[in-house]
Amino acid sequence: MSNEQEPLLDGDDIQGNILPGFNRTERYLVAFTCAEGLRLQRALARLRPEITTMSQALGHRDDRKLAFLAGAPPPQRTDLWVNVALGIAATEALGAHGVAALDIGENMPFTQGMTPSLLGDPYAQTLPDGAENPAALANWKVGSPSKRADLLLIFAHDADVVTEAAPVVAEIAALLGCQPIYCEAGRMLDGEAEHFGFRDGISQPGVRGKIMQNGTERLVTTRYGVPSRDGIDFGKAGQPLAWPGQFLTGQSTGPTDRPMLSPELTNGSFLVFRRLLQDVHAFYADTDSLARKLTVDSKVEIDGAGLRARIVGRFPSGAALMRFDKDPIRQEDPNAVNYFEFGTELPPIVLDDQTKIDGSAADPDVLRGRRCPVWAHTRKVNPRDQPTDRGGRVETQGFQMLRRGIPFGPPFDHANPCNLRNKESRGLLFLAYQRSIDRQFLVLNSDWMNTRTGPQAGGFDLLVGQYVPDEAGGQYAPKSASFFGPRSQAAEPDFIEPQRQWIIPTGGGFFFAPSLAFIDKYGAPLLALRETDRAPA
Amino acid sequence: MFKYAPPADVDDLAGRPSRAAFLDDWHAAIAANFADEIANLPPNNKLFFSEVATPATSADAPISWNAFPLSITRDNPIDPVARWDAADRLANVDRSPDKNYKIPMPCRVQDEYCEWFAYRQTLNGPITRIVFTAEAPEYWIALAGHDFDRVVELYRQNVSPSVQPDELELQQDIVFGDRVLKAGTYNPYNEWNTTKGLIHLTHPANTLGAEINLAARATIPRRDANGNRVTDVRRFACASNFGDPNRSSDPNIGIGVNLTAIPAAAGAQVQSITLANPVALYIDQLAAGTVTDAGGTPLSGWFKIVRGVTGRGLMAVLEPPPASPFGLDKIHIRGRALTHGGQVADRIQMVLYGKTANLGEHTPPLQRCIMHCCCATAIPDVGKVNLDHNPVADICDPVTSKDAFPELIGPDAAPALAAAKNESGATVTKLGLTRLAGGRDVQ
Numbered sequence: 015m016s017n018e019q020e021p022l023l024d025g026d027d028i029q030g031n032i033l034p035g036f037n038r039t040e041r042y043l044v045a046f047t048c049a050e051g052l053r054l055q056r057a058l059a060r061l062r063p064e065i066t067t068m069s070q071a072l073g074h075r076d077d078r079k080l081a082f083l084a085g086a087p088p089p090q091r092t093d094l095w096v097n098v099a100l101g102i103a104a105t106e107a108l109g110a111h112g113v114a115a116l117d118i119g120e121n122m123p124f125t126q127g128m129t130p131s132l133l134g135d136p137y138a139q140t141l142p143d144g145a146e147n148p149a150a151l152a153n154w155k156v157g158s159p160s161k162r163a164d165l166l167l168i169f170a171h172d173a174d175v176v177t178e179a180a181p182v183v184a185e186i187a188a189l190l191g192c193q194p195i196y197c198e199a200g201r202m203l204d205g206e207a208e209h210f211g212f213r214d215g216i217s218q219p220g221v222r223g224k225i226m227q228n229g230t231e232r233l234v235t236t237r238y239g240v241p242s243r244d245g246i247d248f249g250k251a252g253q254p255l256a257w258p259g260q261f262l263t264g265q266s267t268g269p270t271d272r273p274m275l276s277p278e279l280t281n282g283s284f285l286v287f288r289r290l291l292q293d294v295h296a297f298y299a300d301t302d303s304l305a306r307k308l309t310v311d312s313k314v315e316i317d318g319a320g321l322r323a324r325i326v327g328r329f330p331s332g333a334a335l336m337r338f339d340k341d342p343i344r345q346e347d348p349n350a351v352n353y354f355e356f357g358t359e360l361p362p363i364v365l366d367d368q369t370k371i372d373g374s375a376a377d378p379d380v381l382r383g384r385r386c387p388v389w390a391h392t393r394k395v396n397p398r399d400q401p402t403d404r405g406g407r408v409e410t411q412g413f414q415m416l417r418r419g420i421p422f423g424p425p426f427d428h429a430n431p432c433n434l435r436n437k438e439s440r441g442l443l444f445l446a447y448q449r450s451i452d453r454q455f456l457v458l459n460s461d462w463m464n465t466r467t468g469p470q471a472g473g474f475d476l477l478v479g480q481y482v483p484d485e486a487g488g489q490y491a492p493k494s495a496s497f498f499g500p501r502s503q504a505a506e507p508d509f510i511e512p513q514r515q516w517i518i519p520t521g522g523g524f525f526f527a528p529s530l531a532f533i534d535k536y537g538a539p540l541l542a543l544r545e546t547d548r549a550p551a
Numbered sequence: 552m553f554k555y556a557p558p559a560d561v562d563d564l565a566g567r568p569s570r571a572a573f574l575d576d577w578h579a580a581i582a583a584n585f586a587d588e589i590a591n592l593p594p595n596n597k598l599f600f601s602e603v604a605t606p607a608t609s610a611d612a613p614i615s616w617n618a619f620p621l622s623i624t625r626d627n628p629i630d631p632v633a634r635w636d637a638a639d640r641l642a643n644v645d646r647s648p649d650k651n652y653k654i655p656m657p658c659r660v661q662d663e664y665c666e667w668f669a670y671r672q673t674l675n676g677p678i679t680r681i682v683f684t685a686e687a688p689e690y691w692i693a694l695a696g697h698d699f700d701r702v703v704e705l706y707r708q709n710v711s712p713s714v715q716p717d718e719l720e721l722q723q724d725i726v727f728g729d730r731v732l733k734a735g736t737y738n739p740y741n742e743w744n745t746t747k748g749l750i751h752l753t754h755p756a757n758t759l760g761a762e763i764n765l766a767a768r769a770t771i772p773r774r775d776a777n778g779n780r781v782t783d784v785r786r787f788a789c790a791s792n793f794g795d796p797n798r799s800s801d802p803n804i805g806i807g808v809n810l811t812a813i814p815a816a817a818g819a820q821v822q823s824i825t826l827a828n829p830v831a832l833y834i835d836q837l838a839a840g841t842v843t844d845a846g847g848t849p850l851s852g853w854f855k856i857v858r859g860v861t862g863r864g865l866m867a868v869l870e871p872p873p874a875s876p877f878g879l880d881k882i883h884i885r886g887r888a889l890t891h892g893g894q895v896a897d898r899i900q901m902v903l904y905g906k907t908a909n910l911g912e913h914t915p916p917l918q919r920c921i922m923h924c925c926c927a928t929a930i931p932d933v934g935k936v937n938l939d940h941n942p943v944a945d946i947c948d949p950v951t952s953k954d955a956f957p958e959l960i961g962p963d964a965a966p967a968l969a970a971a972k973n974e975s976g977a978t979v980t981k982l983g984l985t986r987l988a989g990g991r992d993v994q
């Protein structure tokens with residue numbers, strides 16, 4: 015399809031963490047409980063000039079790309095970036111009732127808020143041993159009924175985000191008349207990995223559309239000359255292009271779609287925030303012992319690292335199992351790392367700049383996934399060319415979100431397991447933007463990761479899936495998966511069933527990340543606020 | 552000796568004299584169905600087999616899909632209530648043995664091999680019980696042929712104690728597949744299975760015969776006009792002569808079978824494939840956490856498989872467990888008050904099981920597409936709409952419609968059409984189903 019038909023997006027109206035994402039070293043999440051319209055208006059008015067827009071963040075992305083191409087380290091900036099998101103209590107308090115109506119889907123998750131039923135989380139308030147259950151909503155660090163997150167601020171910086179953000183946080187606290195209920199810093203780990211050691215943030219949908227930059231039009235997502243396949247156009251190889259309406263309110267979902275929405279409701283996006291605690295020790299110990307068991311009981315030659323890669327669907331470097339038999343020494347070209355499907359062989363291609371991209375294999379037993387198990391995390395959430403319980407490639411692409419997560423907590427010290435820091439909390443501040451929480455995040459999370467049979471039968475997402483069967487009294491039950499190694503077509507497949515939950519939710523919320531026009535409208539009555547007026551009486 | 556068992560091994564005739572003959576006949580009918588489908592495959596493409604001839608050697612390979620009709624979702628992409636309403640409307644299927652007149656029979660439009668019925672105490676009153684079925688009509692027709700009294704008993708147990716034998720009988724001859732059901736025998740479209748209740752599937756495509764036909768025909772690999780193998784799920788369903796490309800089930804089963812039998816991976820071993828015994832389509836399970844109280848806390852014991860077992864469910868019921876202080880009118884489905892069976896179907900997974908064996912077959916040649924799909928010219932995104940599935944000889948109307956996937960048959964397909972028309976199985980059985988109110992007519 016020609017680029018001509020793609021919509022012109024207003025880069026100054028869209029928050030930068032939605033597009034193209036805050037690609038900075040540090041993040042700082044701060045949440046407040048406040049459902050008073052006037053105070054929220056004042057807070058928005060104060061935040062308005064600080065908000066980092068898509069245009070600003072795109073400039074930084076360009077600098078990163080140039081540095082990458084030159085083999086230089088990523089550029090560091092000194093300015094503080096900030097984005098904002100609102101919970102349902104805040105949008106209602108502001109009188110922005112139209113936001114709830116944008117919450118399309120079956121279950122109105124934005125309005126309902128996070129519930130164990132929607133998310134599949136455990137809900138017993140105590141664990142079988144009587145200790146408090148940190149995964150139960152009531153005990154969450156943020157987003158529990160007593161710690162409702164109405165206003166979420168997302169700061170970004172490269173060196174000292176907490177200190178840099180402190181004055182703004184203090185001013186907002188004063189305007190809202192309350193202290194934050196939650197503050198947490200996140201930081202990119204070496205190699206852009208998450209705490210289990212796997213490179214993250216590799217696969218993102220490409221967004222169609224153009225913006226004006228320095229007086230000229232440019233595409234939001236660079237096209238590298240990847241040939242279209244089955245009617246799908248690509249940015250990078252393996253990066254299908256999606257219409258902006260998949261992520262932004264009031265934007266088109268196809269070439270002839272012309273949505274009509276008032277300016278303040280346009281260019282917003284629904285944000286899912288999950289504070290996911292990762293038990294690195296358990297993940298390594300359990301996978302090592304499961305691998306040993308497979309080797310002994312079933313004569314499957316696999317070690318812990320091999321099993322972990324199958325659980326993720328990629329090797330630690332980010333290389334996909336569908337492209338490599340073992341982790342390559344050199345990190346793959348960004349244009350190659352996503353160039354794979356599961357049931358289809360892809361041919362080698364040459365990009366516009368003459369870069370050659372090797373083709374990739376198809377799975378010899380695609381129904382079960384011999385190369386990459388059907389239950390591997392990345393295959394669960396993006397089965398690509400595969401048929402699913404909910405359709406096929408088109409539907410699957412429509413479920414994808416813009417993931418903007420960042421790890422929190424210190425890296426795990428594998429070399430020195432007794433390091434006291436290993437006892438500290440660590441995990442992922444999972445953040446994802448989309449048009450419909452119900453039809454995007456909740457499909458991937460609840461219909462696919464949390465089930466044995468979605469999108470294809472064969473096992474749970476052992477990495478992230480939550481399994482709390484109705485008869486388990488609100489506690490986790492072990493998740494199983496069929497291990498389809500070389501014996502994939504044997505009469506008795508091997509099952510693996512880790513007994514511990516490696517990732518548990520300990521906070522979060524559903525939010526609306528509004529446009530700048532929204533902030534202007536709802537913060538506007540107070541934009542002319544005098545310094546002395548800032549703290550409400 | 553290998554014997555095809557009734558779906559989920561249900562033993563409806565336990566202890567009755569009719570049992571042995573029924574089980575023999577059931578086996579014979581399924582075996583014959585397999586034999587017919589295998590005979591209809593091209594001689595160089597016999598990858599579908601029956602365990603009557605050879606045992607399968609693999610474990611069960613499940614293929615799953617969602618119970619809510621995807622075609623109805625495509626027709627109602629935004630408003631869930633419209634979608635759930637549409638799925639609850641009845642349609643008519645013409646079952647006349649004579650083309651000079653019609654015998655419209657009521658049937659449901661729920662076409663993912665799962666149908667449901669919401670029982671209410673009063674018309675439009677609150678729902679008291681919802682029953683879901685995955686049972687094919689063939690089983691009930693066969694059962695009634697052997698033991699009509701037992702069928703009446705099962706209706707009384709599962710549908711209503713007031714069911715009378717004559718209410719389950721046909722008033723006139725009707726066609727069902729390639730056979731005629733005689734007046735006075737079991738009527739699969741009786742009111743207790745359509746307007747007043749439910750015991751088995753009624754949508755004309757929801758049959759066991761369709762399942763076997765689909766699995767067999769899906770073993771034929773297809774190539775597009777450029778000679779490339781078709782591996783995309785919807786394109787493959789459009790290109791082949793099985794099932795309906797608009798559903799979630801058929802295309803999913805089709806490509807699953809196809810890529811398992813003939814993997815796209817270079818050098819991978821070709822596998823012969825069959826449907827696991829007992830052959831049936833099953834309700835797998837309801838996703839955890841679906842049914843909650845009004846406060847959002849998940850409830851257990853409300854959704855039960857009452858015929859079959861979890862993973863091989865034939866009938867499931869959503870109703871209050873004994874001693875529950877409240878009924879379905881007080882429960883929520885993922886935080887939303889229960890108003891439609893479709894809300895629950897959204898969270899039900901269906902499954903069928905394949906099995907494979909290495910029977911030394913060779914990779915069959917790619918066959919050209921035998922069917923193709925059309926849609927309205929104005930549709931920009933064919934992936935998001937329902938398509939018309941036609942034999943290649945029926946080209947898309949050049950004015951109002953276009954080929955959804957033009958590469959399948961290519962622009963110069965016309966001369967090849969006549970040849971394709973003569974290929975075995977190139978005709979589609981038109982279902983003759985008409986939606987009664989709104990929605991798309993299915994032909």
Ligand code: HEM
Nearest residue numbers: 208212213214215216217290392395396442458459478517
């Ligand atoms: C602590 C929790 C999690 C960890 C450690 C984790 C880890 C990973 C890793 C290592 C990747 C591969 C890198 C990439 O393709 O970008 C990945 C991809 C992905 N994850 Fe997660 N993830 C977590 C939570 C989630 C959650 C809650 C979701 C929500 C549904 C999710 C959805 C995805 C998606 C959509 C992809 C991209 C798959 C693709 O397009 O190939 N992840 N994740």
